[in-house]
Amino acid sequence: MSEEAVLREKLRKIEALFAGAGTVGERVAAEAALGRVQARLAELQGRDKTIEMQFSLRDQWSRRLFLALCRRYGLKPYRLYRQRLTTVMLRVPQAFVDQVLWPEFQELNGALVQYLNDVTDRVIREEVHRDTSEATEIVHALPSK
Template sequence: MQYTFPDTWSVRIFVALCRKHGVRPYRYPRQRRTTVMVRVRQRAFEATVAAEFRTLHRELIGYFDEMVDHLIADAMRGDGDDETLEQRQIDR
């Protein structure tokens, strides 16, 4: 099975979970660092490792969201709300 992740943080969590559950992740030559291969029974893997990964990934994203909000509000003393961006027309 092949898994592709959006970032290296996700890869690291996935690889750690695989190893925790006795699965040996690997990568073929020239595959991207965000791609991980595993040779497993899909149903059992999805019920254990993949389910645990989804839970931890949600927590990771939540943590990153909180940290970015904190950095913008406290460290930069700014507002990073992209919903309030000015809308401009494209000149043709």
């Protein structure tokens, strides 16, 4: 199984976990799982106050994943005029963010970051130089010229 296939399977399992899927059969029924999460969001929107939340996502990969996850659940992420590209705004019930969206994002993002790090290390090691370690830390600064 390729690294990408492993990542895709891991992402499906994480999503199934947050959607409440308990069996392999439920994971296959991804539409049903998504429907459960969307129903939960609708319930929270009816019960809890929708608030405007601001998220700062450091890198483009995390931001793109977060945007896709929001859109998957029917949310409409946006950015206010003159806000940084790293900022994502969202109108959503706090409980949905705390119980579903943010924990799922953290799990998915952890898997994605690990995959991207592994691929980057492998490509650099195979195509540029085999030593992909960080720079050596020295105690004293070198004397200036």
